[in-house]
Amino acid sequence: MAERPEGGWEKSPPELMERFETGTAWLTTEPGVERRKMFGYPACFVDGHLFTSLFRDRWVVRLPDEARAELSTQGGEAFSPMAGRPMTGYLLLPPELATPDAAHPWIERALAHARSLPPKMKRSVRSNR
Numbered sequence: 001m002a003e004r005p006e007g008g009w010e011k012s013p014p015e016l017m018e019r020f021e022t023g024t025a026w027l028t029t030e031p032g033v034e035r036r037k038m039f040g041y042p043a044c045f046v047d048g049h050l051f052t053s054l055f056r057d058r059w060v061v062r063l064p065d066e067a068r069a070e071l072s073t074q075g076g077e078a079f080s081p082m083a084g085r086p087m088t089g090y091l092l093l094p095p096e097l098a099t100p101d102a103a104h105p106w107i108e109r110a111l112a113h114a115r116s117l118p119p120k121m122k123r124s125v126r127s128n129r
Contacts, residue, residue: 009039016054046111051111058092079092
């Protein structure tokens with residue numbers, strides 16, 4: 001993927017945004033799951049860990065090693081928001097799996113993996129004195 005252009009990255013296509021919203025709606029009932037933006041795209045976090053999001057025209061999931069290997073055999077690709085700088089543990093779902101039903105098992109695995117990680121400590125805001 002190319003470097004971030006001046007003014008931000010391209011927006012996700014509306015149909016992908018709708019599929020993401022539909023495919024992650026069930027997460028509103030999951031304890032500790034927080035929806036917010038990452039890189040300006042919709043994303044889901046638990047205990048401070050990103051586990052699924054959109055990026056440009058693709059759907060991203062964070063998975064443990066064995067699940068990443070499995071998804072790679074199905075066309076999953078490394079997630080590199082900046083050229084040459086892949087985010088460890090993250091893959092892009094192949095387009096045919098970027099539907100609510102097809103993505104659901106990958107999102108479940110991503111959520112379980114994120115919950116298995118130690119919670120991230122919230123950063124304190126430094127004051128300028």
